[in-house]
Amino acid sequence: MLTYYCPRCWQIVDEKDKTCPHCGFSLEEFSNQEYHQKLLDALHHTIPERRLIAAQIIGNLKIQQAVPLLKEILANETEDYYFLRAILIALAKIDHAERMAIIENATHHPSSLVRSFAQQILQKIKNNEPIETWDKFSG
C-alpha cells in the first residue's frame, strides 16, 4: 500500500484527490517527472521529517534516477541515523545494478548503527525476504 503526499505541503492526500485538501495544490497537473524531481530535492530538505518521508516515497516508487543521490548521501551524511536507515531501505527496494555495491559500502560507514543496519539489509536481500515486510524497520 502506498501513501500519497502533496508535493507542496507534504500532508497525506488520497490517491484520487485532484487537489490537495490541505493547501489546494493541483495534483492533476503535476507530472510524475516533476514529482520525482521534487522528491529528490526533498532529500536535502532542512526539516529531517521531510527528508525521511522523501526517502520512503522514493523507495516505494522505486525511482531509479534517485540512486546516485542516495549513494552520495550515504557517503557524506553521518549524523542522521533514521534518515540513513530510510535511504538504505529505499535502496533495497530499487532494482538497480549498483544497489548491492552501495549497500555493501555502507557496511563500512563511520556510524556503527548504519554499518549494522546495512548488514541486516544485505542479509535480507540474500535471504530473499519480501520487501513489504521491511517497512516495519522504517517506523
Ligand SMILES: [Zn+2]
Ligand atoms: Zn498540499
